[in-house]
Amino acid sequence: MWQPTERIKHEPLAAAWPSRDQAARALLFQPIALGPRTAATRTWIPAMVPWRATGDGFVTRDVIDWYRRFAEGRPGVLVVEATGIRDIPSGPLLRIGHDRFGDGLARLVDAVREASGGETLFLIQLIDFLAIRRRPARDKYLGRFLAVGDHHREALAELTGDATAATCSDAELRERLAAVPDRDLPRVLSPRELEDLERGYRERVTDTQLPHIQALPQVLPGLFAGAADRAMRAGFDGVELHFAHAYTMASFLSALNTRGDGYGGSRERRIRLPREVIAAVRAHVGGRGIVGCRYLGDDVIEGGSHLDDAAWFGVELARAGLDFLSISKGGKFEDAKQPKVGWAAYPYTGRSGYECMPTIYSDARGPFGRNVNLAATIRAAIRAAGFATPVVTAGGICEFAQAEAILERGEADLIASARQSLSGAASSPTTARRSTSSTSRSPASCGTATRSTPPTSRSPATASAA
């Protein structure tokens, strides 16, 4: 996991619980409309993948217990982890790409309704992601996976000064490639082939030479809409479209998206598919539920989108009729740590991953509320354009006074706490209930939260969605 070079250890914020009177007056515990529904408070537990589904994506007892614990604290909004919209194997990631997943999801909804006394709005995050493979062993890659061609023969002949390389058979070419020292491989392999070897093959939205990537704009609106329809039938209050981090929709929004088919290049073109997805989802959900999205205030990678793009996108997403915008940051593949052979790259291990989930080992700015400025700028742009769309902020917010000050300054409308809620729910089965009795409504529990680390160690077989 990347950390700022300063590596300053920040002490957790001193957490003071509000008195009953303070809680009654607090903005944090006031209701707020989210499209057709109203959240009872402005406390929000954002999506967190705990890898507790079955290997084929069904809800388990563990999944239900996990969300029940959060629901007992009665947050205003609780969002189910990134859930796959396609009917394809994706490891122990929840799935919603077929009607057969409906019963389990409906049981999950019932459990959360019961545990929260019907008070918590329950959303599900819908995700699409592209293929990624494990980093191959060098001999396997050069011996089997690499699609060898004449450009390799020519490069090899030039590198070795041996003209016979230009006419050798495929089998011999592979043998000769295996003998090339690592330092010379960049002279023989293309940058993309080198990346496939050193980090594992990873599809991009710009791989339009692949028919299924070319067809993404045609298939994704229907897939998201079908998943949203299933979510509504299972009883959720609405959906959060996952347009953030390392996944398909965020890659369409990113400045790295150079597709030449009208879905890449300028901001107007990069937001075209997100707009079409929103329109398709809205057409299926209608007024039955909340439709919002999570997207990035900053990609935090070279050549990616930054805050000025995000502010522009925010206005357009509000104009498209979303009921909330949840702002995250980073979490990309482009700067992820090189995986070990046999492992897949994980998008939260580089600098952009750190910015997504800042920890107490930080720079002078520290991890607390580190990403609030993104939400504040986006919210200001949306308000200036005449939209009232609520904005959710996350990232190192772990304490009542801190959360309340963000709301008072008008930097965001709802306060999300992920690891903080997790540590509170995990540390004691009674934490959530105790805190509701002292304040009547519980914000996410706090204090120890930023000690938690993001899920960096996973089996190489798992999908990399989050």
Ligand SMILES: Cc1cc2nc3c(=O)[nH]c(=O)nc-3n(C[C@H](O)[C@H](O)[C@H](O)COP(=O)(O)O)c2cc1C
């Ligand atoms: C275990 C874990 C799983 C996560 N999974 C998701 C996810 O499925 N979707 C998502 O948008 N963010 C995911 N995140 C990011 C969090 O929602 C949140 O944005 C991030 O942890 C920063 O907020 P915090 O400082 O309150 O923890 C995950 C974070 C953690 C720690």
